Amino acid sequence: MVIGLDRNAFRNILHVRFGMTDDMIMDRVFRGFDKDNDGYVNVSEWINGLSLFLRGSLEEKMKYCFEVFDLNGDGFISKEEMFHMLKNSLLKQPSEEDSDEGTKDLVEITLKKMASMGL
Template sequence: MASKPQALSISATTMALKGVRIFLNAGRAAAERRVHIAPVSKEKRPKSVVPGSRPPQKVFDSLVKSTRFNKNELEALFVMYKKLVTAAQSTAPPAAIGQPAAKVDGIDQGTFRDVMHNTFDLVTEETILERVWVTWERGPNGGEGALKFEAWVRGLSILLKGTDEERTAHCFAVYDLNSDGFITRDEMFLLLKNALLKQPGDEDPDEGVRDLVELVLKKLDVDKDGSVSLDDYRQAVEQEPLLLEAFGQCLPTRRQATAFLKTLNTNNKS
């Protein structure tokens, strides 16, 4: 009984990862109680919108081609975007004492977090949520400033209507903490440790986390070079879909995505 098997079956890995998800879901439930998530309702949406002109029609035409939203959905998303920017502006701190708040030209990180929490039920570890924010397009080099309308739509297209390939690439980018194209043992350790440390009663979970890292690495590291490339990750997820969010939730549930899209289209018709 003391010896370890030379290889782990997919079913054994699945059972172990289900154990990881129990830990993560327990942390998620606790976080939900802390943030007091409220359902999205028309009554609570701000009535004012951002002043200024809408993007040129060619922007909408381009987004119809490059995303999975139709024209009506894009119009509804633009209305939502303007309201979110208004909310960001209303909470922005003043640029200096006695001066008005600095203009927020897009969706800021705090507003983005609120949307992920309240609208898409993405109650996850702060490291994961930070990484989700970083991976969305902002600025010419990415990761800069507020989230503009086009980037907002492209990101939502992946989260809500993305193909398996797009969802896989999104999760990989979130887990690749230093954005070097590989998920290493150290990154896996940090991701799992951040999740497990939130559980009460765990004094020193490091040893257990290391065991989980080795377990998951055996399934993800297809070419056995000690780290996980996107190609490794893609092949592993194709064989075992549970591995897609092995290190924490970074996608809305299908239920939340469907509910949001239904609301989007309902509001569009009203």
């Protein structure tokens, strides 16, 4: 018998307590907590995850966020991964017909800015 939060219970907490609505982000956060990949967040994983969010160093938090955005786990965040993660996170303006183009532009601007900073 496994004791812990399954994906649905975990997502419910993220939605109710933290106002998260993006399915992809909620799944990625779940995967970040579920370190042994058994489909449940046990007590130890829950405490370690919360500890990182509440008391983790900036470097630990950045590493976690990177892992959330690195959808295929290859150690890089591609334009496509950045696009998919930002697409549902940005608010669509009522007059905006094609928000994909705006998201693509934002990704390009971000990458150019990072390149100019030497990142």
